Amino acid sequence: MAEHELKQIISQLEKPSNLQQAPKLLSRAKLGLLHLQALVPSSNTSPQHLLLATTVLEHGALLSIRLKDTEAFTRYYQQLQPFYSLPQGRWQRAGKPGNQSKVTGLYLLLLLSVGDYAGFHTVLEGLEMSSGKEQIEKDELIQYPVRLEQALMEGSYDKVWGETKGERVPSEEFAVFSEVLINTIRSEIASCSERAYPSLPISNAKNLLFLDSEGAVIQFAQARGWVAKDGRIYFPQQEAEMLAAEKDVMSSSNTVIENTLGYARKLETIV
Template sequence: MAEHEVKQILRDLDHLQPATLSQAPNLLSRAKLALLKLDALVPDADTTPHHLHFGAAVLEHGALVSIRLKDTDAFTRYYQQLQSFYALPAERWNSRVGKPKNQAKVTGLYLLLLLSVGDYAGFHTVLEGLEVSSGKGEMEQNEFIQYPVRLEQALMEGSYDKVWGETKRERVPSEEFGVFSEVLINTIRSEIASCSERAYPSLPISNAKNLLFLDSEGAVVQFAQARGWVAKDGRIYFPQQEEEMLAAQRDVMSSSSMVIENTLGYARKLETIV
């Protein structure tokens, strides 16, 4: 009964459309309860290869659906649950079916998640583990793994234009990667914006459009308003930078006044001595 239910839920998950994606969490909850009855939610020595595939398939569906729903916390939980399946030796799996079919995709997405939150140490830890378990040659041939590797290299070089190019729809390995690419670009855009605030008092809107990888000047104005910038006369003004410049000017004026006052006091003392 439980096995039949898992099979039916997997078929339903395979045929979910964007309009029915909200049904996925309920289906996944039912599937995990059925896996518990089969002792296949967490693999042990007695779990059959047949049930191992059921468990991995349900959890991989959960991971991929979580990405499409933009629920990164749920995705991380599914990724962590899948590690007990991915760590199993090849002989534990059905030789005809092989290991879980979405292992590389889920792992590549997790690498992209780590990049999007700036966890470079975690990124390299996962890569090192993959190299040990799968071999460097297999990693270099897998597009799902190489995609985040290329992005990380571009980020380390500060080549944000390369990152932007890689995140174009036609370059991402699958729909799910496109979701994280959007998050990554927003992170980079925020970083560039923070640097711009510190470096310039203002920028032409046309320059800001290219600098921030935005599609139109209208998008620049919306982005500026969200960050508390001022857009007028074809330029973006950074209030924070202006305030800092005014504060610096006040400090200089205050220091100058002290110097003048001290100089005058010294002159008066000289007159008294004379």
């Protein structure tokens, strides 16, 4: 495949209407990079071909997010690392990759959404070493997941919720992972609520779980096996544990009563 054909494929990938065709276009583009010996950077790869390769791989990463294919996104992120680690001099006048911050910020957000805090800090520390801490602190696409991680560590779920809404989300790709992150937090809150309360008013559960309506609360409750009735959410697990505890208390009380009666009978016999 000639270089101009590869550029034509890239222009097609940039059209939003080609989302479903993107996997096939990306496969063709990667074959073209193989033909140009540019899919993996080497000392002989020209700056122009380096830029073509990173453009294709970055498109692949971002399109994977829009298709909600996190495994494919992770593969593209890993393929991009040899390009991102190249020294500035290798790019010359071709220009550096245009979406490095976005792809890296998205990967940090992915790590947060699956609870991989160790991996998150490893990537962040690597960025600070390679680019400098001051530069990273100025990069909004990196600072967005950093703010979310700080709020999570503080247990400030309301801050996380605020960051995932409206204009605070840097782009539509970030919104995909933000939704996953909120679902993870919602599940954690639900698990804690099951252990802490026998029941909750639906109105309170709506605020606690960051849901938009009481109808959404009822749907969420049904999915978790909770019972919604009379304006409240009842947690079957908690009720079962309470009934078991009451049964144990009654059993212990009966034993004490039987022992006391037996002792009294023995006293009567002695007398």
